[in-house]
Every structure is written in C-alpha cells, then in structure tokens.
Amino acid sequence: MDKLRVLYIHNQFPQISETYIKSEIEAVKDECEVLVIGLDNPDIAYKNHAPYRIIGDWDKIVEAIEEFRPDVLHCHWLYNIWKVDYFAKQTNIPYTIRAHSFDILMNPAQHHLDAVPLINDDLCLGIIVFPFGRMPLENIGIRGDKLHDCYPVVNYRRFYDRSPNGDAIMNVGACLPKKKMIDFLKLAALVPDTDMNLYALGYDVGKIDRLNQSMGTDVNIIPAVEPDDMPAEYKKHRWLVYTASPKIGTVGWPMAIAEAQASGVGVCMANLRPDLREYVGPCGFIFDSLSEVADIVSKPFPNELREIGFEHARKSDVFEHKTILMNLWRKARSSRGALAAQPARV
Numbered sequence: 243m244d245k246l247r248v249l250y251i252h253n254q255f256p257q258i259s260e261t262y263i264k265s266e267i268e269a270v271k272d273e274c275e276v277l278v279i280g281l282d283n284p285d286i287a288y289k290n291h292a293p294y295r296i297i298g299d300w301d302k303i304v305e306a307i308e309e310f311r312p313d314v315l316h317c318h319w320l321y322n323i324w325k326v327d328y329f330a331k332q333t334n335i336p337y338t339i340r341a342h343s344f345d346i347l348m349n350p351a352q353h354h355l356d357a358v359p360l361i362n363d364d365l366c367l368g369i370i371v372f373p374f375g376r377m378p379l380e381n382i383g384i385r386g387d388k389l390h391d392c393y394p395v396v397n398y399r400r401f402y403d404r405s406p407n408g409d410a411i412m413n414v415g416a417c418l419p420k421k422k423m424i425d426f427l428k429l430a431a432l433v434p435d436t437d438m439n440l441y442a443l444g445y446d447v448g449k450i451d452r453l454n455q456s457m458g459t460d461v462n463i464i465p466a467v468e469p470d471d472m473p474a475e476y477k478k479h480r481w482l483v484y485t486a487s488p489k490i491g492t493v494g495w496p497m498a499i500a501e502a503q504a505s506g507v508g509v510c511m512a513n514l515r516p517d518l519r520e521y522v523g524p525c526g527f528i529f530d531s532l533s534e535v536a537d538i539v540s541k542p543f544p545n546e547l548r549e550i551g552f553e554h555a556r557k558s559d560v561f562e563h564k565t566i567l568m569n570l571w572r573k574a575r576s577s578r579g580a581l582a583a584q585p586a587r588v
Contacts, residue, residue, distance in 0.1 A: 246274045246571050249312035249335075251303070251326050255280035256291035259416040259443045261469040262395040262497055263318060266340070266567075267292045269397070269560040273568065277310050279303055281325075285444050286466050304332045314338060314574035320345040320369065323357050330365045336574045338567065339369050340395070343494015344420070346375040358383045364577075367570045372495050374517035390566050393521075394497050398559035401473050401504035404552065408478040410437035411539055412507075413485060414498045417442035422487040422512075423450050425532060429483060430459040432536035439464055441475065476505035481539040486512040495521045500558035503551035508543030510535045525550035 248270070252263065255278050267276050271292070278294035281303075297303050307315070307329060315337035317326045323339060330337045360366060361384050371379065373391045380386055411433070413426045423442055427450070430438045438461040442450055451463050467475055476482075482502040486493035491514060499509050499522060509526035511518055518528060525547040529535040556562065 246314070246568075246575060247310065247312040248274045248276050248571060249307055249310055249315050250276065250278040250292075251315060251317045251322070251329060252278055252280050253322070254282050254284040255294050255296075256288050257284040258286040258288045258466055258469070260318075261288065262342075264288070264291060264469055265397040265400075265560050266395050266564075269395075269564045270568065274571070277312070279306060288469050290468070290470055300328070303329060307333050307335065314367070314571045316340075316571075318342065320354060320357070323360055323366075327360045327363075327365065334365075336365050336367050336577060338367050338570050338574075340392075340567075341369055341371045341375055343372060343375075344492035346371065346378060347492045347494060354379070354384075355382055361385075361388055367573055367577075370567060373520065374494075374515070390570070392563050392566050393558040394495050394500060395560045396497050396500045396504070396555070396558040397561070398500070398504050398556055399561065400470075401476060401501045401555075402552065403473060403477060403505055405477065405506075407476075407480055407506050407543075410439055410479045411481045411483060412439045412441065412476070412479040412502075413483050414441035415443065415484070415496060417445045417447040417450055419446065420487050420490040420492050422485045422490075424453060425485040425512075426483060427454055427457055427459045427461055429485075429532050429536060429539075430461050431457070432532060433540055436539075438462065439475075439479070441467065472501070473505060476502055476507055479507050480543055481508045481510060483510045483535055483539060484512060486514055488512070488514055491515075497558070499526065500555040503555035506548050506552070508539075508547065509551070510538055523550070523554040525554050 276292050278292050280294055280296045283296055315326050315330055315335050318340045320341040326337045368388050368390050370390050370392045376389050415421050426440055440461050441464045443466055454461050484496055502509050510529050511522050513528045513530045527538050
C-alpha cells in the first residue's frame with residue numbers, strides 16, 4: 243500500500259524549542275509522506291528538519307493542501323483546532339491534533355468550550371492527550387472516544403545511553419516565566435563548587451543571563467544546541483533539576499524528563515500537581531523547596547534508580563506509541579472516500 247500522506251499545519255517551523263514535532267515526524271516518516279506548512283518563520287530554527295513551506299496566506303494554504311492531496315491533516319496544541327478545522331472544512335480532509343500540557347492547563351473549561359462541537363465532529367478523528375488531560379476535557383463535553391491517552395513524544399533511541407555520566411547539574415527548556423529558571427540560579431548558591439548548566443532557549447534568556455551576573459551565581463548559560471547534539475549534552479550531567487512556577491502552573495510533562503532518564507541522568511521535578519508523580523515515576527524526585535533539592539543533588543544518583551529510569555523513560559518512546567497516531571491516520575484513509583463525496587463545509 244502507498245504511504246499515507248500527512249500534512250502538518252504549524253504556527254512556526256522548524257522551531258528549536260518544539261523538537262517533539264521533529265521526533266514525531268522521524269517516527270512516522272517510514273510509513274508516511276510528510277509535508278509541513280508553517281504560518282510563520284521560527285524564532286530559532288534547527289537544521290535537520292522535514293520538508294516544509296512557509297505560507298501566511300490561508301487561501302494559498304488551501305491550494306497547497308489540494309496540491310499535496312493528503313489523507314489527513316495534523317497539528318499540535320489544542321488551541322490550533324480553529325485553524326486546522328477551517329482547512330479541513332475547506333478541503334473535506336479529516337484531521338488529528340496532539341495536545342500538550344499548557345493548552346490543557348490554561349483552564350480548558352473557559353478556553354476550549356467553544357471547540358467541543360468541532361472535536362466531536364466526524365472531521366476530527368481524535369485528540370492525543372497526556373493521561374492527566376483526559377478528565378478536564380471530558381468534563382467540558384468532549385466524547386471519551388475522541389481522546390487517546392499518550393505519554394510525551396521522545397525519540398528514545400536517540401537518548402538511550404547506559405555509559406557513565408558526568409557530574410554537572412542541568413536545567414533545560416524555553417526560557418519563559420512558567421519555567422521559573424531563577425530558581426536554578428538560586429539553587430547554584432546552595433550547591434557551590436558544582437558545574438551548573440542552564441540550557442535556556444530564547445524568550446527571557448537575556449534577563450536570566452543578567453540575573454545570573456548580578457547574583458554572582460556563575461551558572462553556565464548554554465546557547466541553543468541542535469536537537470541531534472543534545473544527547474551528548476545530557477551525558478555531561480548527573481542530575482536534571484526542572485524548575486517551574488506553581489503560580490502560573492502550566493508546566494506539564496516536559497520531554498526533558500524522559501530524555502534525561504534515557505540518558506542515565508537523575509531527575510528532580512518541581513511539585514506542581516499529583517499527576518507529575520506518574521510521569522517522573524519511581525526513579526525520580528519531586529521537590530517542594532530548593533533546600534530539599536539541594537540535599538538531593540549533592541549526592542550521587544543511586545544506581546538502582548538509574549536502572550529503573552532507563553525503562554521508565556520508554557513509556558515516552560514515540561517509536562512505540564506512534565501506533566496510536568498511525569491508527570487514527572489509517573482511519574483517515576478509509577474514511578476519505580465518504581468525506582470526498584460531501585460538499586466542502588464553509
């Protein structure tokens with residue numbers, strides 16, 4: 243059978259802070275012909291990416307969809323449903339969406355209530371959600387059969403490495419207020435004579451760099467690293483400390499946790515919600531205070547927990563759980579004839 247044809251609709255591409263899209267495409271590319279349409283250029287681009295076009299004109303996007311003739315449209319983040327649903331109705335092509343954390347945690351009852359009829363419509367084949375996201379979405383009226391539980395998208399095989407790790411401590415992610423990276427600077431003062439590396443991407447990185455200098459904490463602010471080079475960076479570290487703001491509360495299940503565990507790195511995650519215990523697993527630590535985490539990271543990462551971490555991280559392996567997405571996309575091909583016979587919905 244011919245490969246499935248999948249057209250991604252994305253805000254910016256290829257954005258270096260959104261490498262879950264890269265990993266997802268890497269996992270499906272042997273079975274799918276993929277084209278990405280970005281509505282705008284990225285803030286920081288990575289190099290090794292899927293074929294894409296930047297098109298800001300929505301009429302021209304419709305033309306590009308009709309030219310590519312996809313079996314299915316796909317996008318990330320639930321708030322993008324208004325965009326992908328528009329293109330689906332213009333072309334009678336069904337779609338899927340992979341939700342993330344902040345788009346669920348931003349108060350779904352308020353933000354997504356108007357989207358419920360779109361999600362429950364036949365054109366929407368399904369929403370991929372983290373397990374903790376199912377209940378709030380069902381509570382606003384989304385049908386349970388439209389929701390498909392799935393762990394984060396991580397290219398596990400890229401990061402899996404049982405060789406010895408270095409002794410540094412790291413934090414990584416988009417430099418946004420919700421990540422509260424100032425806590426990583428404060429932690430540095432509690433664990434002197436320790437190499438502290440902050441892989442802060444874009445946004446407020448200049449502010450964090452200035453705070454680092456004014457506080458005299460001597461944290462290494464690492465410039466953006468190509469996704470394919472990140473495994474070697476993880477191996478320099480003994481611990482990942484993932485900071486987050488309880489007040490903002492929209493940090494969910496960061497990919498960095500599974501990437502670190504696959505790399506043999508110990509994980510400490512800020513205690514935002516009970517569901518994080520499931521994701522961090524029995525091999526990780528949830529912390530309430532910086533003094534608590536300072537005590538944890540001042541010691542070696544226990545080898546027995548390291549071994550558990552290698553296996554726990556497999557739950558996020560996109561090459562394993564891609565079957566959830568692929569089954570929905572195969573359904574798109576089987577339903578394509580019936581949809582094509584219908585007039586475009588405007």
